[in-house]
Amino acid sequence: MGSLSLKNIHKSFGDVEVLKGIDLEVEDGEFVIFVGPSGCGKSTLLRIIAGLENESSGIIEIDGEVMNAQPPTKRGISMVFQTYALYPHLTVRDNMSLGLKQTKRPAEEIKSQVALASSMLALDEYLDRRPAELSGGQRQRVAIGRAIVRKPELFLFDEPLSNLDAALRVNTRLEIARLHRQLSATMIYVTHDQVEAMTLADRIVVLHDGMVEQIGTPMELYNSPANKFVAGFIGSPQMNFIPAQVLSDDKATTIGIRPEHIILTQEDGDVSGTVSHIERLGGDTNVYLDCGEAGLISTRLFGEHDYEVDSKLSAKFDPDRVYRFDQNGDTITA
Amino acid sequence: MTTSQPTSQSISNPMLSSNTARAIAAHAILITYTIIALFPVVVIVINSFKSRNAIFRSPLSPPNSETFSLIGYETVIKQGDFLLYFQNSLTVTIISLTMVLFFGAMAAFALAEYRFKLNLLTGLYLALGIMIPIRLGTVAILQMMVASGLVNTLTALILVYTAQGLPLAIFILSEFMQGISDDLKNAGRIDGLSEYRIFLRLVLPLVRPAMATVAVFTMIPIWNDLWFPLILAPAEEVKTVTLGAQVFIGQFVTNWNAVLASLSLAIVPVLILYLIFSKQLIKGITSGAVK
Ligand SMILES: Nc1ncnc2c1ncn2[C@@H]1O[C@H](COP(=O)(O)OP(=O)(O)OP(=O)(O)O)[C@@H](O)[C@H]1O
Ligand SMILES: [Mg+2]
Numbered sequence: 001m002g003s004l005s006l007k008n009i010h011k012s013f014g015d016v017e018v019l020k021g022i023d024l025e026v027e028d029g030e031f032v033i034f035v036g037p038s039g040c041g042k043s044t045l046l047r048i049i050a051g052l053e054n055e056s057s058g059i060i061e062i063d064g065e066v067m068n069a070q071p072p073t074k075r076g077i078s079m080v081f082q083t084y085a086l087y088p089h090l091t092v093r094d095n096m097s098l099g100l101k102q103t104k105r106p107a108e109e110i111k112s113q114v115a116l117a118s119s120m121l122a123l124d125e126y127l128d129r130r131p132a133e134l135s136g137g138q139r140q141r142v143a144i145g146r147a148i149v150r151k152p153e154l155f156l157f158d159e160p161l162s163n164l165d166a167a168l169r170v171n172t173r174l175e176i177a178r179l180h181r182q183l184s185a186t187m188i189y190v191t192h193d194q195v196e197a198m199t200l201a202d203r204i205v206v207l208h209d210g211m212v213e214q215i216g217t218p219m220e221l222y223n224s225p226a227n228k229f230v231a232g233f234i235g236s237p238q239m240n241f242i243p244a245q246v247l248s249d250d251k252a253t254t255i256g257i258r259p260e261h262i263i264l265t266q267e268d269g270d271v272s273g274t275v276s277h278i279e280r281l282g283g284d285t286n287v288y289l290d291c292g293e294a295g296l297i298s299t300r301l302f303g304e305h306d307y308e309v310d311s312k313l314s315a316k317f318d319p320d321r322v323y324r325f326d327q328n329g330d331t332i333t334a
Numbered sequence: 335m336t337t338s339q340p341t342s343q344s345i346s347n348p349m350l351s352s353n354t355a356r357a358i359a360a361h362a363i364l365i366t367y368t369i370i371a372l373f374p375v376v377v378i379v380i381n382s383f384k385s386r387n388a389i390f391r392s393p394l395s396p397p398n399s400e401t402f403s404l405i406g407y408e409t410v411i412k413q414g415d416f417l418l419y420f421q422n423s424l425t426v427t428i429i430s431l432t433m434v435l436f437f438g439a440m441a442a443f444a445l446a447e448y449r450f451k452l453n454l455l456t457g458l459y460l461a462l463g464i465m466i467p468i469r470l471g472t473v474a475i476l477q478m479m480v481a482s483g484l485v486n487t488l489t490a491l492i493l494v495y496t497a498q499g500l501p502l503a504i505f506i507l508s509e510f511m512q513g514i515s516d517d518l519k520n521a522g523r524i525d526g527l528s529e530y531r532i533f534l535r536l537v538l539p540l541v542r543p544a545m546a547t548v549a550v551f552t553m554i555p556i557w558n559d560l561w562f563p564l565i566l567a568p569a570e571e572v573k574t575v576t577l578g579a580q581v582f583i584g585q586f587v588t589n590w591n592a593v594l595a596s597l598s599l600a601i602v603p604v605l606i607l608y609l610i611f612s613k614q615l616i617k618g619i620t621s622g623a624v625k
Contacts, residue, residue, distance in 0.1 A: 073525070
């Protein structure tokens with residue numbers, strides 16, 4: 001129904017090559033998330049899938065059909081934009097039904113589709129309002145509603161939650177997860193937010209500089225990152241990177257260890273240093289250890305802990321969780 | 335911001351009173367300007383209701399029971415053709431205005447929305463008309479109109495005024511259209527709107543205030559113009575109001591009552607059109623400030 005296949009997608013704006021050969025297979029019903037630093041081409045890729053931007057080369061197939069020359073409406077997709085992009089002069093109802101009216105669907109079908117979407121998203125009482133008379137969260141729900149009523153096989157989300165405050169973000173995230181289960185449609189979702197990526201995705205695609213760094217389930221990326229970039233990008237606080245010679249490991253260039261895989265002790269550890277800062281989050285405590293040549297090591301401890309700033313401590317790494325990277329940044333597997 | 339903050343905190347009261355002083359000064363300037371701008375109009379209107387002697391004896395006093403006279407309006411109406419002149423003026427103004435807005439908006443959309451090779455050059459070429467007055471081309475225009483047999487037709491005027499209005503319309507509207515978010519237009523594309531529908535259904539409603547601004551700036555020079563009617567369409571049946579009023583101005587005798595009355599009447603239609611557009615116009619002027 002809503003499978004997607006990208007083959008060697010390239011995109012250049014003038015002389016600047018933004019996408020450098022993207023290959024991706026998305027199965028029907030999958031929830032795939034694109035993450036990557038700002039400017040790496042996530043939105044551009046999404047817009048190429050949607051047909052809003054022309055690819056420079058490559059093949060886009062949706063549901064087994066080549067879609068390169070098809071306009072957005074013929075691709076069976078819906079898109080939700082970061083800026084909501086609601087039609088400001090139309091009511092919520094008209095915003096949601098415009099696409100269906102455009103394809104000349106019967107009035108009853110439009111009505112029932114809008115009713116279904118608005119009850120799913122708790123928008124019933126706002127149907128006659130204009131977007132300007134809604135809160136940010138309501139606007140985003142309308143934007144999602146507008147995407148749902150078209151019954152697409154493929155949903156595209158471009159950072160849909162980044163304009164919402166933290167609490168609303170959690171709610172809307174749960175909403176989207178629920179929608180994915182209910183609609184069992186394929187979803188492709190762009191985000192900056194780690195938590196969104198880890199919690200929503202079936203698979204995550206890590207993009208960097210217009211190339212795919214790694215594709216995998218959230219736990220695959222967390223447990224076996226293909227390279228230093230992915231290792232640093234997935235997980236928060238970020239993985240610690242330590243020059244290998246400091247730990248007298250001559251086969252690797254860099255050693256990586258996640259903050260949650262470090263134990264602090266008074267006894268001998270892998271590195272030692274002085275406490276430079278402590279962040280108490282209640283459930284977690286982040287301790288930053290200044291370890292001289294090894295740099296600043298962040299550790300994440302479960303529960304509440306009391307350490308004096310400037311006191312001396314050692315960090316002991318969980319030996320099963322230490323990653324080793326070669327000079328290209330690729331992970332060395334045992 | 336940062337530099338003005340300490341002063342506003344330490345001496346908040348003088349700030350407040352200097353604010354009021356500034357407001358008073360601003361209002362004084364604006365009121366003075368309004369009086370200067372309105373003065374000739376008011377003089378025309380009040381004198382149009384006075385007898386000929388009273389106009390010259392005390393031109394600034396309003397009509398009273400002695401000096402009140404409708405002789406000017408009677409002459410104008412008796413002249414008979416005046417209704418026709420009005421009709422001509424309105425036809426020319428409204429059709430030119432519609433064409434300017436319609437074609438201007440379409441050109442502006444193309445310039446704002448599509449990346450094509452000669453985009454910048456086309457834009458510059460179209461904007462050139464703002465800086466070069468169309469009257470410089472009068473001789474050539476007249477030759478063209480003679481050649482195409484359009485002299486003494488309203489079509490000639492409409493074509494010239496459309497050309498005259500387009501540059502500014504395109505310039506202003508394309509600025510506004512660039513301000514409309516791409517996401518909105520893309521949402522329309524995904525909803526299956528054709529480019530024409532995106533233009534008509536999404537972009538035009540959103541630039542309505544700008545359209546009103548352009549409408550007012552385009553309409554008034556067209557309505558008031560004397561130059562092109564005189565040169566291109568001086569014949570009786572295609573005269574415009576401004577040109578028609580000239581019949582009362584003779585080389586030796588001028589019928590001031592009639593001139594003033596016809597000018598007063600000529601204000602009415604533009605005023606009505608202006609009132610229609612003005613609500614939108616104010617929106618257009620403040621739209622940047624509010625958001
Ligand atoms: N229309 C355009 N013309 C020229 N360059 C563009 C255009 N659109 C995007 N780019 C460039 O392409 C690169 C990728 O842009 P894109 O919007 O896809 O990034 P992104 O990954 O979505 O970033 P963000 O996370 O900040 O949204 C950027 O360097 C951007 O400057
Ligand atoms: Mg983006």
